[in-house]
């Protein structure tokens with residue numbers, strides 16, 4: 001929890017379990033909270049959309065055909081330090097992948113990634129317009145949904161979900177994307193201008209929240225005679 005003893009020894013008779021320094025100088029340590037569900041970080045949104053545009057939403061492989069795939073991989077391996085050229089290459093790969101509507105590996109339909117406002121435009125939701133270039137499959141999907149609708153009531157789903165389903169689009173919630181990214185093979189991660197030994201796409205999705213030690217959280221005055229109490233951060237992190 002936010003007041004975990006491992007983060008800061010509140011009782012000075014205890015030894016700090018996290019470092020060998022004397023208790024008087026130990027300022028506490030950063031901890032973390034594991035989130036029940038992963039979330040998108042707004043700052044990584046663009047990078048996440050780029051990766052989603054490049055990979056098959058069914059098998060997680062880069063959408064390039066075999067020839068372009070091997071030339072892209074050898075480019076990324078050959079040009080190690082020229083960041084501008086690597087970034088330009090990734091842009092070219094992204095544009096190429098956006099044109100591909102059938103995965104050359106598994107044959108699944110792929111379409112554009114779209115941002116749609118949700119929760120009264122308080123946040124953005126990502127959807128995959130899977131059948132954008134496949135009218136026939138879209139109609140098939142719709143009739144399948146209509147049949148399903150009779151047995152399952154969709155009324156319990158949120159309005160946003162209903163809209164997405166109505167458009168035969170796939171909802172790309174953070175958990176779905178995390179799973180997709182974890183299944184990208186290392187070779188394909190290299191093509192996406194990342195070095196799999198240092199960083200992988202799934203690290204762009206937040207699964208843990210850092211928790212600062214008590215001493216650097218702002219303290220809140222509680223009014224006359226009450227002194228200061230646990231700060232807002234502690235309260236928010238407890239929720």
Ligand SMILES: [Zn+2]
Nearest residue numbers: 016018019026
């Ligand atoms: Zn310590």
Ligand SMILES: [Zn+2]
Nearest residue numbers: 056059103106
């Ligand atoms: Zn595929």
